[in-house]
Amino acid sequence: MKLAVWTYEGPPHVGAMRVATGMTGLHMVLHAPQGDTYADLLFTMIERRNHRPPVSYTTFQARDLGADTSGLFKTACKDAHARFQPQALMVAASCTAELIQDDPGGLAETMDLPVPVIALELPSYQRKENFGCDEAFLQICRVLAKPMARTERVTCNILGPTALGFRHRDDVAEITGLLSEMGIEVNVAAPMGASPADIALMGRAHFNVLLYPETAESAARWCEKELGQPFTKTIPIGANATRAFIDELRALSGSTMPVDETRMRQPWWAASVDSTYLTGKRVFLFGDGTHVMAAAKVARDEMGFEVCGMGCYNREQARPLRALAKEFGLDALITDDYLEVERAIEDAAPEMILGTQMERHIGKRLGIPCAVISAPVHVQDFPARYSPQMGFEGANVLFDTWVHPLVMGLEEHLLHMFRDDFEFHDEAGPSHHGGHAPRNDPGAPAAHAAADEGGSMPPLSAPLAQPDSPSLPDNIIWLNCAERELKKIPFFVRGKARRNTEKFALEKGLHEISVDTLYEAKAHYAR
């Protein structure tokens, strides 16, 4: 048993629904109790889909448990087939149905339905949403795809996009355009946008482009083994990775056609002097493994940030992420506990977070700007405009999105110079963001502030009794003059200055922090 407040991933059947909902001509019958239909709103509200997900639920209730839940399941299959006439039917159980052991796959097989049946085993008490995506897509390929003659021209499949994916819609468009520029046609993009009939033709492609290992790595490996299709290993997020991806495509396809890079503005935008202020900004990354690993490289090599922490919530990617973190001189944080992530961020005191919607919330509480780089998704992650993360345009989008939460370079200087100006004071926040002044002192423990608001679960490390500084030992105090001086430091570095000074005092065995201590610490930590 594990206490969860917010979760990064849903249960595996929601992953399977993401695959089904992305596809056309496929229907899913989910053996699930009443209430599990909430999952429909993820698609209709968050992603604004204009159709119900192609999912029928048995919605059994307590009175059915003593009776015939398997009969209910068979009726649901029969009705779903009659009403929706799908090319294939996918069947699965949600967490509660798993416990009553009706075996949806076995039941569906006995029904002699005139379409292929894809049966899923989703261990709800061990695995999570990404596993559900990956497993559902693997089983769909296993049932429907067959080896066959290759197309005459060089083609590939795009693997991985699903419903409710983080920018999948636009990534597929961007990568399809890039492939087309290189003379490579897309045979099938799947699961999103594909029908069972399309899946059956996947074997025609010469190779596969794997965009999202979280949702399609198992399928890519199966295709490699059973259909003889190699797959790409580079995730084209950022300028460097996109170029490496193009090289990989050239090797796989033999394409020699030139690719026009002029629309990729990100390298010059990052190199231009206005971006100097980005140098060494300390960023903390958290999200799914794939996006975090890609973003870490972009942050360090293309933006000039300093990565001060990274981690992911999906254990499936723990190994490569740990290796990359080591390369960065860091220990990776592998957890799906939101409170643990919050503690790690508080300890690292970054100047910016690149995270998920959860970290955006953490950032709001700690007064740290945050840009979103990964699922879990929120209605804001489905912008009306074209906004890919991958390819050339993706690199541009990353630059804009990551810079937007920050106080701009010259503004940063002006805030230092004129911090007592009644209108242009540092607590007004970045001038291009309307209306939201951040918390007065980001150095104050967020847990306390949130508890004042009427409740949150304070991290263990932050006892409520010490409102000023959770980490400060009892025998160190801030002198009034130093406290006043600290207030003159702009809000976006104040938290870090407070922490560094306290750490410095602790190391030096000082009991009082004076103005001198503050500036000695500043010199000590100067980079």
Add this chain to the structure above:
Amino acid sequence: MSTGCRDTPVLKQRGQREVFCGLTGIIWLHRKMQDAFFLVVGSRTCAHLLQSAAGVMIFAEPRFGTAILEEKDLAGMADANEELDREVARLLARRPDIKQLFLVGSCPSEVIKLDLARAAERLSEFHGPNVRVLNFSGSGIETTFTQGEDACLASMVPALPATPEKQLLVVGALPDVVEDQALDLLAQIGVTPVRCLPSRRVQDTPAIGPNTVFALTQPFLGDTHAALTRAGARHISAPFPFGAEGSTLWLKAIAAEFGIAPEKVDQVVAAPRARAEKAIAAAATTLRGKRIFFMPDSQLEIPLARFLTRECGMEAVEIGTPYLHTDLHGPELDLIAAGPVISEGQDVDLQLDRVREARPDLTVCGLGLANPLEAEGLATKWAIELVFTPVHFYEQAGDLAALFARPLRRHAALKRQHPNRLEAAE
């Protein structure tokens, strides 16, 4: 009244029910009871539901969480009770401000027959008297959406202290501002003393006894009604306080019980009632003559249909409700003119066929169905907003009507470009 709907035969179909489970109620209950924590004992699905249902609308810090069952709990490798005790101890150590802890049962905890009632007793002994531990089920196999609040309030009744005092108990989780308005009206009418269930804080917990009479503010409190009756209290049957008419009838029924003349009520409510009628009239210009279809969702459907047909001039095509409590809804059904189909339960595909055939001007439905229907050119009102918005009594009556008028006004405003003929995604 013989013209009402009380004797209309009820259409009952069984099939897929597109409804939330009772856990959803935690989202407003945890805000209402400020020293309570709701600990769902369930699966990742439960946690995901709470996050998704809440996350669409709020992303504030919760006083709820889920103790997620893992493989080892199910396989008997871990004693689920020991695990639960440990998680509760950890939680209460972190949150010394918590005075009431609700262990909330879920579909998986019920299927594996985890006895949360005994766990609550055990934990109450251990953590009491500082913390009171209660339990109820919010599972989908036992409860539909607002029944979660019903189960929660019903679970509190046996723990209420006894009193011989003649008093009124107002039952149902109302937003504080609305509750204050109701208490103020009752005080002006001369009804005293008045207590509320649930109370905002544990120290204000009401007592109950043979001289307690109670009035429900929500139509979905069937089990709470039964528990209060068992505890010796007596129900004051009345229409629910939605709209000017419902609010007045509700207050008059209470006044009568306390021997206060209806003229006194009329005198007290004259000004707020006039304000409500004026505000309703503004929205009614949009609503008058429009046809409305209720999918079953919150059990508010019948009282709202009464309000919309009688005070806003709408015509009800079908009034669907997850459960029809004849005892509670009878006075409402009496007031609704015969005509609409009354349906209980759901086969969602068949019901959507009826919606498409009727093409109502407005369909009240859950979040999963709203955008798909909008894409077919059918205006919708999210049912969940009705339990998240202050809508009771006079000062909110205009807001309640406006909630239904807004989608229609929006359709009119976007008429030229509303993409209501979107081609099928398939």
